[in-house]
Amino acid sequence: MIGDISCDVEGSVECTLKPTEIDDPIFIYHPETREITMGHKGDGMLVMAVDILPAELPRDASAGFGDVLVNFVKPIADADFDEQFEDLDLRGPLKRD
Numbered sequence: 001m002i003g004d005i006s007c008d009v010e011g012s013v014e015c016t017l018k019p020t021e022i023d024d025p026i027f028i029y030h031p032e033t034r035e036i037t038m039g040h041k042g043d044g045m046l047v048m049a050v051d052i053l054p055a056e057l058p059r060d061a062s063a064g065f066g067d068v069l070v071n072f073v074k075p076i077a078d079a080d081f082d083e084q085f086e087d088l089d090l091r092g093p094l095k096r097d
Contacts, residue, residue, distance in 0.1 A: 001026075007051035019051035 004013040015029040017036055027036040028044040040046055072091060079088050
């Protein structure tokens, strides 16, 4: 598989003939005909050339962080901060020094 992170069509990676999308990221390049077939089935070189891939990484990181953070929001909102900190019913990571 060739992962063309520059996604420079017909540039440094000659078999990158078109950019691909996140939901359809790969194609087969047929060197004999210089044609492509979307997907991963068939003979030829498998190419991934998602031109917005660098922008997808922060989105994945944000989604992962949000999935973890959501578990802490309700306990923080429900906590009675008039109590001693040690007595608060908060998850371990919130109470670590």
